[in-house]
Amino acid sequence: MSFPVVDSLRSIEFGTxxxxxxxxxxxxxxxxxxxxxGLLHDYTKEGEPVEHVGECLAMVDNDGKHVATLHVTRVEVTRFADVPDEFALAEAEGDLNAAAFRASHLEYWTRAGEEITDDTQVVQVYFDLLSHRLRELQPHDAEWIHRACQDTDIQRWTTVPRPYTREHAESFVVDHGGELAAYAIVTALTNEPVGVAGLHHVRDGVASVGYWVAPWGRGHRAAANALRVLRTLIHRNTEAHTVRALIAETNVSSRRTAERAGFTMAGPDSDTCPDGTNHVVALRYESAAR
Incomplete structure (x- = not known):
């Protein structure tokens, strides 16, 4: 069992x-x-912590390629003898109850050289499949970023330059506009880029983030999925304990996106957010980095 890092996330491999x-x-x-x-002693042997609720994992294929991102929703550690029917059904490998799970996994782990008893500690990880993932920006992203930033909503709610030129996009994919990190949001199945998510800065344990989605990518929870992944990246790579997005009070759509990603409204901020040519009250949406 190994836990290589792929796209800055812990990866997860299935089967052999x-x-x-x-x-x-x-x-x-x-x-x-x-x-x-998984077997708890494998985590101990590798010096890796057990997955935690809210963590995003990079699922890799036989070539080690990141083919999907999984979002952990629940983790249980029990004796092998106590793995429940519920888990056997969620694992969906043909075992219809816990007894069938124990029979098939006893055979599998024994064949792999493991000694399994009723008291062997088994880690059970439940997850959702995210429809989007994050990747590093690349030079060719300038074309679609330039196209996306002509959108009136992106210009209304963000601080992108107006007018937004191709030169702006080419500069952004190189220097990220001065942000600590910026990522392309891509659809998991087609790798089509649909938006950008970024880490503005980390101050006093708080990571400030932002995001936008192109017109062709809206309506599929791209931004909410991006926020979930970004939260894990911040947990892994910074000292931040809180992730914060400042959202215009009038931007109802973006506020709902943050809420879908598990952020809660913590109140108004002393700063403001753009709403077209106006500046309006900024609301702090926050979540624990995890």
Missing amino acids: PGESRARLVDFIINGNKRATA
């Missing part, structure tokens, strides 16, 4: 390399597999 892994990856992307099991 080859047909087994390809089959399980397909079960997740095209089926209803929404849980996986």
Whole structure:
């Protein structure tokens, strides 16, 4: 068991390399597999913490390629003998109850050289499949970023230059506009870029973030998924304990996006946000970095 980092996230591998892994990856992307099991002593051996609720993981295929992002929704550690029916069904590998799970996994882990008893500690991770992931910006992103930033809503609610030129986009993909980090939001299945999410700065344990979605990517929770992944990246790579997005009081759509991603409104900020040519009350939406 190993935990290599892919796209700055802990990766997760399913099954053994080859047909087994390809089959399980397909079960997740095209089926209803929404849980996986591991042995607690493998985490201890690798010096890795158990996954935690809210963490995003990079699922990789046989080539080590990041093919989807998983969002952890629940984690349980129990004795092998106490794994419940609920988990067997969520794992969706053909086991219809806990007894069938124990039989199939005893065979699998024994074949892998593990000694399994009723008291062996089993980590059960439940997850959702996110429809979008983040990747580093690349030079060719300038074309679609320039096109997206002609959108009136992006110009209304963000601080992008107006007019927004191709030169602005080419500069942004290189220097991120002075932000600590910026990522392309891409659809998981097609890799189509649909927006940008970024980390503005980290001050006094608070990471300030922002995001926008192009017109062709709206309505599919791209920004909410991006916020979930960004929260994990901040947890892994900074000392921040809180993630904060400042959102215009009048920007109802963006406020709903933050709420869908698990952020709560903490009150008005002393700063303001743009609403076209006006500046309006900025609301602080916050979440724990995790």
